[in-house]
Amino acid sequence: MSEMFSLQEMLLDHQECLRRQREAVKFRMRKISIKQIEITNKSLVMRETLKKTYEDIQKVLDEDLKVTLNQLEMEERAAVMALEELMERNCSLIREIEQDLARLTAELAQREILLQDMMDTSIESRVKEVLSTTDPSQVNLDELKADQILSLANKMLVVICSQIPITKRLNKSYSTDISLDPETAHPKLIISPRGDSATYTDAWQELPELPGRFDTTLNVISLQGFSSGRHYWEIDVSGKTYWELGLTYATIARKGRAEDCWLGRGSDSWAVEFFDGEYTAWHDGVPHQLPSSKRFSRIGVLCSFPAGLVSFLGADCMTPLFSFCTGAFRNCIHLALCPGHDHNGTNAKPIVICNANPPTCAFQNNSS
Numbered sequence: 001m002s003e004m005f006s007l008q009e010m011l012l013d014h015q016e017c018l019r020r021q022r023e024a025v026k027f028r029m030r031k032i033s034i035k036q037i038e039i040t041n042k043s044l045v046m047r048e049t050l051k052k053t054y055e056d057i058q059k060v061l062d063e064d065l066k067v068t069l070n071q072l073e074m075e076e077r078a079a080v081m082a083l084e085e086l087m088e089r090n091c092s093l094i095r096e097i098e099q100d101l102a103r104l105t106a107e108l109a110q111r112e113i114l115l116q117d118m119m120d121t122s123i124e125s126r127v128k129e130v131l132s133t134t135d136p137s138q139v140n141l142d143e144l145k146a147d148q149i150l151s152l153a154n155k156m157l158v159v160i161c162s163q164i165p166i167t168k169r170l171n172k173s174y175s176t177d178i179s180l181d182p183e184t185a186h187p188k189l190i191i192s193p194r195g196d197s198a199t200y201t202d203a204w205q206e207l208p209e210l211p212g213r214f215d216t217t218l219n220v221i222s223l224q225g226f227s228s229g230r231h232y233w234e235i236d237v238s239g240k241t242y243w244e245l246g247l248t249y250a251t252i253a254r255k256g257r258a259e260d261c262w263l264g265r266g267s268d269s270w271a272v273e274f275f276d277g278e279y280t281a282w283h284d285g286v287p288h289q290l291p292s293s294k295r296f297s298r299i300g301v302l303c304s305f306p307a308g309l310v311s312f313l314g315a316d317c318m319t320p321l322f323s324f325c326t327g328a329f330r331n332c333i334h335l336a337l338c339p340g341h342d343h344n345g346t347n348a349k350p351i352v353i354c355n356a357n358p359p360t361c362a363f364q365n366n367s368s
Helices: 002-056 062-110 122-133 143-163 166-172
Strands: 189-191 197-200 230-236 242-249 269-275 278-283 286-289 298-304 309-314 319-325 333-338 351-353
Touching (some): 002 062, 002 122, 002 143, 230 333, 242 309, 269 319, 278 319, 333 351
Antiparallel strands (some): 230 351, 242 269, 242 333, 269 278, 298 309, 309 319
16 A cells, blocks of 8 residues: 555656646746747848848948848848747647646556656657757857948948949039129028128118119129030038029029019029928029929029020939020029028028139030
8 A cells, every 4th residue: 555655656747847847838838939029020120121221322332232131031041940840849849748648647647657668768768858958048140241231241342332324524524613692682692702602681781782782582693604515513502491593594584573683583593482381483483393392402503505504403312303404505504592581580591602703704515
């Protein structure tokens, strides 16, 4: 009788040991599951970071981005598959332990079991072996390589940004010195000493009433005129809510409230207007609503002889806004600006020519 009691006690001890081993394996499975999520999240972060970097490079490196993301995806897939295999080994062992527990439970109920059967330690040794060989911490993404990829991508971004867009480098090669003519400026415009900016003032300045001065519209045109070559200017409009700028013949109407005094409203000028968050291109009184909704800090103006091309661009990233193909220009072309009213302080900043130099002459014939 005592022998049977001792046998039952040993069976219960072994049953408890199996339960502890089962819990150990389940805990390992939870760690594996957590590691899978961690691997997936890290890979997602790396992919999104790379996407952002390559978007900054724009479309130049799209193919390289695809290859790089594919490499990361393959590594992630391989790591997750390896963890799934480890999970399956643990699941298989759990099933065996459950079977042994069921068998022991049945045998305990019948009290028909031999000591040597009960003392079988093969499951215990296998549990130790599985726990030692399925450590999820051994499966990782190649984070060092990922850091190197991101570092190289950022360095590449710096290089690419210094070289593109090509159109910016090309247009910059057509940059021409220019300055505003204060004798054409409306009396409520303050022209800087360098002739590179126009600022609205609420006070009417006491200025000579010259034939070339705008007396109603807040316009000013450049001192220099151009009759050949290609010319490019960038105008800083940052912080402004309303402005007009463009190109004009010197024959533009300057007196009174005639519609032709406004830039682009007559046949003598071409302009882009920014008002109420929208861009409109104007020539000969015909408006062209532009689809762009981005507020550019710089606007590029390009004119080309003898083709008669007038192009406006968002100079921040050389975004085309609108182009007029006018045919051959019939006269000298001047840059024209309108900084607009200050609108209760919301539009008080000046409009600035970024590549302007002090006045040199009243007329320049540039054949570059």
